Amino acid sequence: NIDPESLLPKLPSPDELRPFPTVCANIFRDHQGRVRSVSVDPTGTLVASGADDGYVRVWEMLTGRQLWNKKLSDDEAVDVVTWRPSKDTAIIAAAAGETVYFTIPFGLHTVNPEIEQASREVLDSGFGYQANKPTTETNINKEPTATWSRPSTSLTNDGVLLTASVRSTIKVITWHRRGDYFATVSPKGQSHAVAIHTLSKHLTQLPFRKLKGLAQTAQFHPSKPIFFVATQRNIRSYDLSAQTLLKIMQPGARWISSIDVHPGGDNLIVGSYDRRLLWHDMDLSTKPYKTLRYHQKAIRAVKFHQGGLPLFADASDDGSLQIFHGKVVGDLMENATIVPLKVLRGHVEKGALGVLGLDWHPRHPWCVSAGADGSCRVWC
Amino acid sequence: MELDAPNESEKTSQVRIKLTTRDSDVQLLETAPILVSTALRRYALSTLVNNLLESEKPVPFEFLINGQFLRTSIDEFLTANGISAERTLTVEYVRALIPPVHISSYEHDDWVSSVNVLATDSRARILSSSYDGLLRIWNTTNTDLLATSPSARDNGHTAAVKAVKWLTEKKIASSGDDRTIRIWNYVEDEGSAAAITPVLELYGHKMTVGDIAIHTPTSQILSASADGRVGLWSTSKTTAPTAPTSLLPTASSSANKRRKLAKADNKQVSQRGPLSMLDGHTDVVSSTIFKHDDPTVGYSASWDHSVRTWDLTTSRLVDTRTTLHPLLSLTEMPQVSLLATGTTARHITLLDPRASSSKVSALTLRGHANAVSSLAVDPKSQFGLLSGSHDGSCRVWDIRSVRSVASGGGGGDGGQVGESVYVIYREGVEGVKQRAVGGEGVKVFGVDWREGVGIVSAGEDKRVQVNRPEGKQ
Numbered sequence: 131n132i133d134p135e136s137l138l139p140k141l142p143s144p145d146e147l148r149p150f151p152t153v154c155a156n157i158f159r160d161h162q163g164r165v166r167s168v169s170v171d172p173t174g175t176l177v178a179s180g181a182d183d184g185y186v187r188v189w190e191m192l193t194g195r196q197l198w199n200k201k202l203s204d205d206e207a208v209d210v211v212t213w214r215p216s217k218d219t220a221i222i223a224a225a226a227g228e229t230v231y232f233t234i235p236f237g238l239h240t241v242n243p244e245i246e247q248a249s250r251e252v253l254d255s256g257f258g259y260q261a262n263k264p265t266t267e268t269n270i271n272k273e274p275t276a277t278w279s280r281p282s283t284s285l286t287n288d289g290v291l292l293t294a295s296v297r298s299t300i301k302v303i304t305w306h307r308r309g310d311y312f313a314t315v316s317p318k319g320q321s322h323a324v325a326i327h328t329l330s331k332h333l334t335q336l337p338f339r340k341l342k343g344l345a346q347t348a349q350f351h352p353s354k355p356i357f358f359v360a361t362q363r364n365i366r367s368y369d370l371s372a373q374t375l376l377k378i379m380q381p382g383a384r385w386i387s388s389i390d391v392h393p394g395g396d397n398l399i400v401g402s403y404d405r406r407l408l409w410h411d412m413d414l415s416t417k418p419y420k421t422l423r424y425h426q427k428a429i430r431a432v433k434f435h436q437g438g439l440p441l442f443a444d445a446s447d448d449g450s451l452q453i454f455h456g457k458v459v460g461d462l463m464e465n466a467t468i469v470p471l472k473v474l475r476g477h478v479e480k481g482a483l484g485v486l487g488l489d490w491h492p493r494h495p496w497c498v499s500a501g502a503d504g505s506c507r508v509w510c
Numbered sequence: 511m512e513l514d515a516p517n518e519s520e521k522t523s524q525v526r527i528k529l530t531t532r533d534s535d536v537q538l539l540e541t542a543p544i545l546v547s548t549a550l551r552r553y554a555l556s557t558l559v560n561n562l563l564e565s566e567k568p569v570p571f572e573f574l575i576n577g578q579f580l581r582t583s584i585d586e587f588l589t590a591n592g593i594s595a596e597r598t599l600t601v602e603y604v605r606a607l608i609p610p611v612h613i614s615s616y617e618h619d620d621w622v623s624s625v626n627v628l629a630t631d632s633r634a635r636i637l638s639s640s641y642d643g644l645l646r647i648w649n650t651t652n653t654d655l656l657a658t659s660p661s662a663r664d665n666g667h668t669a670a671v672k673a674v675k676w677l678t679e680k681k682i683a684s685s686g687d688d689r690t691i692r693i694w695n696y697v698e699d700e701g702s703a704a705a706i707t708p709v710l711e712l713y714g715h716k717m718t719v720g721d722i723a724i725h726t727p728t729s730q731i732l733s734a735s736a737d738g739r740v741g742l743w744s745t746s747k748t749t750a751p752t753a754p755t756s757l758l759p760t761a762s763s764s765a766n767k768r769r770k771l772a773k774a775d776n777k778q779v780s781q782r783g784p785l786s787m788l789d790g791h792t793d794v795v796s797s798t799i800f801k802h803d804d805p806t807v808g809y810s811a812s813w814d815h816s817v818r819t820w821d822l823t824t825s826r827l828v829d830t831r832t833t834l835h836p837l838l839s840l841t842e843m844p845q846v847s848l849l850a851t852g853t854t855a856r857h858i859t860l861l862d863p864r865a866s867s868s869k870v871s872a873l874t875l876r877g878h879a880n881a882v883s884s885l886a887v888d889p890k891s892q893f894g895l896l897s898g899s900h901d902g903s904c905r906v907w908d909i910r911s912v913r914s915v916a917s918g919g920g921g922g923d924g925g926q927v928g929e930s931v932y933v934i935y936r937e938g939v940e941g942v943k944q945r946a947v948g949g950e951g952v953k954v955f956g957v958d959w960r961e962g963v964g965i966v967s968a969g970e971d972k973r974v975q976v977n978r979p980e981g982k983q
């Protein structure tokens with residue numbers, strides 16, 4: 131007469147798993163059109179957003195005050211915006227169309243003269259490298275893989291000091307933790323879909339010319355020279371130094387929208403347009419360890435907290451975000467503990483789209499979301 | 511249970527009460543319990559206490575039983591709280607707070623980040639700082655704008671101002687997103703126009719300076735910065751050290767370009783550096799104060815969850831009290847030896863910074879629905895506190911009004927919890943928007959409370975608002 135329920139491991143209740151975001155603390159409004167992407171700056175005081183109106187805007191995270199904005203393009207949406215991951219610089223990388231724009235947002239409180247100088251050096255060093263580059267490079271007669279240049283004065287006056295253009299619209303920018311390498315993903319770019327760039331050298335490489343399937347997103351491993359590329363169905367991990375394929379994860383989703391690697395490096399979450407959120411323990415299997423179906427519509431973004439809190443979140447076209455507890459234990463014998471904590475509602479569905487982007491604060495249990503309704507929201 | 515006890519209602523129609531107070535000027539000489547009818551309410555009890563005090567001018571009192579205000583008859587209170595009328599009831603009387611009503615508003619061009627009131631025998635002035643980079647001084651008798659600080663082109667702040675304080679009647683300190691602290695002279699002579707003129711620019715912080723504290727007798731300033739440091743500064747040109755050149759605007763090519771647009775005939779304002787920079791916090795320092803009776807001691811509150819005590823003479827970190835949440839605001843309640851700190855988690859924590867105290871939190875004040883951005887103490891009561899929040903309200907608290915709760919439940923920290931006595935919303939904002947999601951449009955960023963002027967609050971509605979108890983006291 132054993133109740134089978136009693137044999138299941140007891141999950142802790144959400145109340146015991148605080149802190150996690152529960153309420154909307156702030157709404158940022160001014161974008162005309164869908165907000166595609168949000169990024170919290172390395173200091174944790176500012177949020178950058180990018181939208182269909184071609185603008186990048188910067189907001190004071192805790193008050194919602196708009197402190198800075200710049201229109202990058204008259205005819206292209208800003209599809210992705212992300213801060214360079216270093217407290218020594220204040221650089222926003224944002225993509226509109228085929229171009230990544232690197233900006234030092236002058237006038238913001240974080241851009242003191244020392245930070246401004248360091249940021250300029252990071253963006254400028256590649257010009258010297260390019261000028262001195264030996265002409266024995268392989269692609270001397272080919273169209274370059276990317277064009278690095280100084281933009282027009284109307285842009286440079288406002289701090290947009292460098293652009294890198296590839297051949298097809300960029301949907302993803304993802305940084306290596308040290309902030310020198312970054313990758314771009316252009317899903318329609320075929321053999322040029324995934325590019326790895328070296329900022330200090332203004333150099334672009336295409337290591338995945340023969341990728342099977344259409345590239346959707348990519349990410350660097352948090353500590354090892356490993357790179358993850360997601361196509362519609364699979365996620366491949368590559369050893370960047372040995373140039374070899376390591377694993378092919380098969381989440382079973384029909385169309386992957388987003389991935390995020392756990393800060394420990396052994397676990398991966400995957401969001402899919404077919405409404406599924408999948409947790410992969412990469413030590414365990416190439417199949418997902420957990421499948422989470424909570425949303426009515428497509429999942430657009432997934433993100434782990436990067437600052438030591440056992441939290442992750444997803445964002446969906448149903449207008450909600452779901453917050454989860456996700457605790458990874460070092461012990462190989464023990465699986466991750468996953469507990470759904472909270473559904474955050476507030477964004478309004480618009481044109482069948484809901485929440486398109488999300489990011490976590492680098493330290494605190496706060497997240498920020500980008501809505502198709504033109505607003506961003508901070509959740510505390 | 512004595513289920514068949516006869517005439518239960520008659521038996522409980524009277525209750526023995528012991529009247530106490532912590533207000534020293536209204537103490538009763540006779541403290542023995544007295545028998546009163548359980549039908550009594552606040553007003554009748556207040557009359558009773560005034561009779562016992564033989565007051566010439568009656569003082570309205572409120573009554574606390576087990577930390578809860580009596581809002582019904584004693585009988586109803588006892589029933590609702592399951593208290594037996596058999597026992598002697600301890601009833602604490604406190605001076606009644608009169609509901610603060612809206613008196614006036616001061617319209618700004620942009621969000622108002624902080625306010626500070628000057629109240630001397632001759633005049634009352636409100637000083638406000640704004641996201642437009644300007645300071646403003648207002649006459650409280652007619653709400654006239656008396657003076658506005660110079661713009662960025664004329665040696666003013668080059669970004670949002672976040673904090674402002676009167677140093678003296680003739681001197682002002684301010685700080686903000688341009689990472690500077692600025693000292694200004696203020697002249698307001700009879701018959702001539704009032705003017706704010708820059709006298710000193712203080713450099714040393716690497717990120718926004720969100721709060722400053724002043725100590726007028728020693729001409730010193732404490733600053734709280736997002737760079738994680740607390741700065742100690744002199745407001746005197748002669749005693750302040752030289753400015754760090756790497757942080758001056760001349761070290762920034764973008765600022766140099768901007769400065770070329772400034773007026774050519776501008777005189778350079780003197781630039782100085784900090785007396786010391788206090789390292790220890792690991793996140794944004796949001797607020798700082800001097801100890802009320804000892805300017806060699808400073809306190810600071812940070813997003814790193816801690817309140818720290820500093821020896822300003824030796825620049826030494828003396829004590830760290832770590833709470834459970836990021837902290838945004840800080841004030842001292844000197845007579846009860848407590849510090850009050852406002853959190854992003856929507857409550858206020860009161861803590862005892864004295865080394866003898868082992869408890870982290872003495873009391874939690876709950877009720878706000880968003881971050882608690884600012885705090886001020888009641889000028890008339892050592893137990894009174896004012897808070898401003900991103901939820902669009904200010905709340906008035908009496909820390910004698912508390913109840914005990916178990917820890918754990920509802921994510922609370924347990925211990926003693928207080929509720930507010932009054933809530934003040936933004937005037938001129940419709941009822942529904944007063945409780946806007948995310949505090950949209952109504953966030954309060956700064957508060958001050960001065961006798962004679964009242965409760966002064968500033969916010970996202972581009973207004974400074976004054977509320978004051980009016981009518982019979």
Ligand SMILES: [Mg+2]
Binds near residue numbers: 396411413461462464
């Ligand atoms: Mg494992």
